[in-house]
Amino acid sequence: MPNPYGFIPRTIAPERAIALRQEIESFNADYCATLDSLDIEAWPDYFTEDALYRITARENAERGLPVGLVYAEGQKMMRDRAVAIARTQMFAPRYMLHMLSNTRVTSETAAGEVASSTAFMLMQTLVEGPTTLHLAGMYYDRFVRVEGVLRLQERQVIYDSAILANDLVYPV
Amino acid sequence: MYQSQTVIGHTLGHKDAPLADCIWPQDALHTIPDWVYTSKAVYDLEVQKIFHGKTWNFVALEAEIPNAGDYKRSYVGPTPVVVARAEDGSVNVFENRCAHRGAEFCRHGHGNAKEFVCPYHQWSYDLKGNLQGIPFKRGVNREGGMPKDFKNADHGLRKLHVTTRNGVIFASYSSEVEPIDEYLTPEILADFDTVFPGKKLKIHGYYRNELPCNWKMYHENLKDPYHATLLHSFLVVFGLLVAGNKSAMLCDPVHGRHGTMASAKSEEKYAVVSEENKKEMRSFHDGLVLQDDRFLEYVREFDSPWSVTMQTVWPNLVVQREMNTLGVRHIVPNGPDSMIMQWTMFGYEDDTPEMERHRLRQGNLMGPAGFLGLEDNEAMKFVQEGVRRASTDESVIKLESGKLGTSNTLISEAAIRSMYSYYREVMGL
Numbered sequence: 001m002p003n004p005y006g007f008i009p010r011t012i013a014p015e016r017a018i019a020l021r022q023e024i025e026s027f028n029a030d031y032c033a034t035l036d037s038l039d040i041e042a043w044p045d046y047f048t049e050d051a052l053y054r055i056t057a058r059e060n061a062e063r064g065l066p067v068g069l070v071y072a073e074g075q076k077m078m079r080d081r082a083v084a085i086a087r088t089q090m091f092a093p094r095y096m097l098h099m100l101s102n103t104r105v106t107s108e109t110a111a112g113e114v115a116s117s118t119a120f121m122l123m124q125t126l127v128e129g130p131t132t133l134h135l136a137g138m139y140y141d142r143f144v145r146v147e148g149v150l151r152l153q154e155r156q157v158i159y160d161s162a163i164l165a166n167d168l169v170y171p172v
Numbered sequence: 173m174y175q176s177q178t179v180i181g182h183t184l185g186h187k188d189a190p191l192a193d194c195i196w197p198q199d200a201l202h203t204i205p206d207w208v209y210t211s212k213a214v215y216d217l218e219v220q221k222i223f224h225g226k227t228w229n230f231v232a233l234e235a236e237i238p239n240a241g242d243y244k245r246s247y248v249g250p251t252p253v254v255v256a257r258a259e260d261g262s263v264n265v266f267e268n269r270c271a272h273r274g275a276e277f278c279r280h281g282h283g284n285a286k287e288f289v290c291p292y293h294q295w296s297y298d299l300k301g302n303l304q305g306i307p308f309k310r311g312v313n314r315e316g317g318m319p320k321d322f323k324n325a326d327h328g329l330r331k332l333h334v335t336t337r338n339g340v341i342f343a344s345y346s347s348e349v350e351p352i353d354e355y356l357t358p359e360i361l362a363d364f365d366t367v368f369p370g371k372k373l374k375i376h377g378y379y380r381n382e383l384p385c386n387w388k389m390y391h392e393n394l395k396d397p398y399h400a401t402l403l404h405s406f407l408v409v410f411g412l413l414v415a416g417n418k419s420a421m422l423c424d425p426v427h428g429r430h431g432t433m434a435s436a437k438s439e440e441k442y443a444v445v446s447e448e449n450k451k452e453m454r455s456f457h458d459g460l461v462l463q464d465d466r467f468l469e470y471v472r473e474f475d476s477p478w479s480v481t482m483q484t485v486w487p488n489l490v491v492q493r494e495m496n497t498l499g500v501r502h503i504v505p506n507g508p509d510s511m512i513m514q515w516t517m518f519g520y521e522d523d524t525p526e527m528e529r530h531r532l533r534q535g536n537l538m539g540p541a542g543f544l545g546l547e548d549n550e551a552m553k554f555v556q557e558g559v560r561r562a563s564t565d566e567s568v569i570k571l572e573s574g575k576l577g578t579s580n581t582l583i584s585e586a587a588i589r590s591m592y593s594y595y596r597e598v599m600g601l
Contacts, residue, residue, distance in 0.1 A: 055541065056377065057377075057378060057379070057380070059281065059377075059378060060377035060378060063377075065375065065376055065377030065378070066376055066377060066528070066532055067376040067377025067378070067379075067517045067532060067535060068532060068535065068536075069379055069539055069540060069541045070536065070541050071532045071533060071535055071536060072536070073529070073533060074464060076463035076464035077463075077464045077467070077533070077536075079463050079464075080462045080463055080464055081536070081543075083460070084406060084543055087460075088405045088406055088409065088460070089405075089406070089543065089546065089547060090403060090405075090547045090550060090551070091546060091547065091550045092550055092553075092554075128179060128180055129178070129179055130179055132174070162380060163380045163381060163382050163512060164379070164380065164381040164382070164540050165174045165381070165382055166381060166382065166383055166384060166540070166549050166550070166553055167381065167540045167541060167545070167546040167549040167550065168540055168541040168546070169541070169546055
């Protein structure tokens with residue numbers, strides 16, 4: 001089975017890919033602004049009700065292993081996680097900053113489902129600590145339109161960082 | 173943030189004490205001196221006496237290397253090793269150091285090979301670590317080459333003793349360590365064999381993280397049932413573990429070095445917490461309900477009185493059974509102030525697709541982003557920072573004072589005391 005998180009050839013016309021790319025980059029800018037402002041409880045709004053969200057190491061992705069550092073089946077599981085982080089979890093205060101680049105739109109179905117990938121770097125700043133590169137990797141996304149607006153049907157966060165520094169508190 | 177990037181991170185000189193200055197405080201049973209967490213000399217002695225001593229160290233699961241030629245990079249203590257399955261089906265563990273000039277020759281985390289070839293000068297080794305070939309062994313044009321009395325048999329990789337128990341692979345530097353079942357003791361085997369009944373495992377994947385804390389803290393955290401209901405409000409709010417649930421902190425009766433933190437979930441999904449207990453728990457949140465509580469479901473797949481067993485197997489293994497999410501955690505010590513944790517999550521080969529997804533959903537509790545896991549990692553980091561940087565030098569473990577061994581209350585530090593009593597004996601401290 002080919003690795004679904006490797007290079008994916010583009011199957012749509014360049015003009016259409018450019019137009020969709022602008023739309024997805026705008027979506028991702030909002031998504032990251034929500035996370036970077038630590039408004040975590042608004043994060044699930046970017047997904048459809050039955051969306052899949054997974055964060056996993058590239059090692060797992062390449063070997064076809066299903067485990068997730070975070071594994072959410074559906075928006076409700078994401079809302080529970082968001083509430084847990086925002087209201088019940090104990091962790092040292094921190095800032096997060098997402099830097100995104102290299103968005104590629106690879107396909108669009110007749111029903112309007114769009115597949116794309118985007119590289120990310122996630123910086124973390126702890127109290128008394130330096131700003132560090134906490135996670136680097138790729139989003140592998142499937143978007144659909146809900147009342148004309150893009151929503152994530154699936155976001156696979158596949159990170160290269162082999163050994164995570166202590167923990168990962170917030171969604172990526 | 174990795175330990176190596178800590179900005180304000182110098183250990184005070186007296187906390188990085190030489191062994192001669194490491195004297196256990198007078199109330200030995202109820203006190204832990206900071207230097208066990210901060211002294212480089214103590215750490216070096218631990219590697220020698222514990223990880224390279226008379227212990228069985230977890231290195232891999234057989235399910236990770238099912239076929240001849242399969243291998244995995246691993247560690248015994250901080251020492252890099254390779255775990256390989258030879259053509260005859262045997263499991264072999266040897267140091268990842270070329271016998272020639274010392275290169276760590278195996279660079280891939282896992283794979284399949286017919287032999288191992290050091291990339292530097294292409295010395296080659298078989299799957300059991302025996303030296304096979306040396307390029308230009310006899311020189312070129314009768315010049316150079318190895319001396320006539322050079323024997324390949326004398327220059328193999330350093331091999332370790334290997335044993336397995338129901339698909340779990342352990343290695344040891346010691347030829348004197350007892351057989352694995354005796355090492356684990358019947359009390360620990362009961363819950364170990366529940367997770368590993370000999371059924372084929374299905375690997376679900378890996379987490380790896382660095383914890384900026386001493387490796388012993390991870391053992392202590394899982395021998396400290398007191399913290400579970402206080403730090404982890406998630407457990408309490410959603411009724412997974414409440415002070416008052418049926419629970420136990422089991423200790424192996426021979427040395428007190430292994431442990432099982434066990435609890436039984438009540439039938440109700442959400443806990444009933446008495447007003448009296450609520451007052452003791454600042455982290456309790458009344459009325460918080462999950463929108464999707466599928467991941468709290470407990471499928472009773474084991475013949476066990478416990479729904480949760482967290483086992484600490486000395487010196488480097490944690491066996492996790494948190495309801496239906498199963499995994500092993502491999503502790504790799506990394507100096508006094510750091511450890512690497514390698515998590516291997518798994519289910520069973522005969523799981524239905526729905527059971528596999530249930531395990532994956534429940535996996536959100538554990539791991540470096542898990543609701544419980546991340547809080548533990550944060551707390552242990554706080555402790556390491558405190559013991560390194562503060563001017564005072566001791567921790568207090570007085571809950572259920574005087575007691576050693578198995579305890580039936582969560583409000584106890586008996587298992588931590590047992591571990592340190594054994595530790596002091598082995599270390600001569």
